[in-house]
Amino acid sequence: MSISPDVSSQQKRAVVRIMKKQWSLDKIQALFDLPFNDLLFKAQTIHRENFDPNAVQISTLLSIKTGACPEDCSYCPQSVRYDTGLEKEALMEIQAVVDAAKAAKENGASRFCMGAAWRSPKDRDLDKVTRMVEEVKALGMETCVTLGMLEESQAKRLKDAGLDYYNHNIDTSEEYYSEVITTRSFQDRLDTLDTVRDAGINVCSGGIVGMGEEIVDRAKMLQTLANMEHPPESVPINQLVQVEGTPLDGVESIDSLEFIKTIAVARILMPKSQVRLSAGRSEMSDEMQAMCFFAGANSIFYGDQLLTTENPSESADHQLFKRLGLHPATV
Ligand code: SAM
Ligand code: DTB
Ligand code: SF4
DSSP states (O other): OOOOTTSOHHHHHHHHHHHSOOOOHHHHHHHHHSOHHHHHHHHHHHHHHHSOTTEEEEEEEEEEEBSOBSOOOTTOTTBTTSOOOOOOBOOOOHHHHHHHHHHHHHTTOSEEEEEEOOSSOOHHHHHHHHHHHHHHHHTTOEEEEEOSSOOHHHHHHHHHTTOOEEEOOOBSOHHHHHHHOOSSOHHHHHHHHHHHHHTTOEEEOOEEEOSSOOHHHHHHHHHHHHTSSSOOSEEEEEEOOOOTTSTTTTOOOOOHHHHHHHHHHHHHHSTTSEEEEOTTGGGSOHHHHHHHHHTTOOEEEOSSBSSSSBOOOHHHHHHHHHHHTOEEOOO
8 A cells, every 4th residue: 555645744654653563552561471581582583583693783972062951851960950960061072072983983883872961952053063973974983963852954954964863762651751751741752753754864762761660661662662653773771870869869770680671572572673772781780781682682882981971891891792702783
């Protein structure tokens, strides 16, 4: 069946959603209910059908504008509303960003992700960010930015600069979302993701687990991602990094096995997406990370800092890759 070209992209998306296989919540919950070994076997089988099981994509993060964000995301050390002791920093100079990207490339990263603590970028900011994208791309790296909500014209400018991926997380289920963030809605997030997709940029979208949500919230978050017309090419699963001063500091930590199960369900629901074992690795043992890779995670953030918090050292990751016989994925 073909869809008439004169319908709007929103209508088109609605039709495709109806035609596309949709994951029901019951089916997803049934995956979470499987015995652990059955779930991991299923996830690993699907993983092998779609990817080299021993290849892991390597991305390096850089915070290009730090802190003083007007939003109230309860997990985030960069919100101006919480006293986390973080020093704010203005938008970085282009050369300093390019130098950091070069170093990341020399250390083996294939993608460079630039993050800014903005609700949304100003057009003036984008003059600089598009130059960063062009210059990092010219180094032969994949580029990714995460800048908050985007307008159509801004997405187009980023696409024209050669941007490969835009990261914008839905963070959690629609229901739990308002417990975590009040300054922008779940629908705002989905609208930005549609804008990014319509501009022809690859979508990177996932969420955070361990924020006090229920298993059903994790199931619903993954359902929203998997049922998109095109599921995101990249799905970061972050374990909450608890930061003193943020409202979520002190929340009960997620059980390690439940985290691994979330990765496995993401792999099964989105067989062709890169599932990234994202924030939280500093708090994980090598054995837990190994289980996450077995469950289908095939991407990491590499480098001793995430945006503002700690990540495992490069040498720790070298040793981990060696012990597990993993190798960096080639672009
Ligand atoms: N300001 C932009 C935005 O929120 O879209 C981009 C940067 S923001 C820091 C990117 C993502 O980092 C958030 O959506 C959230 O999923 C993740 N993040 C932030 N703080 C975190 C934390 N403490 N633990 C885990 N993930 C976190
Ligand atoms: C994503 O999903 N995780 C990264 C990246 N996208 C931008 C950010 C993690 C941030 C963790 C807290 C910090 O370092 O500030
Ligand atoms: Fe701002 Fe992004 Fe942090 Fe939310 S997650 S407070 S939007 S930097």
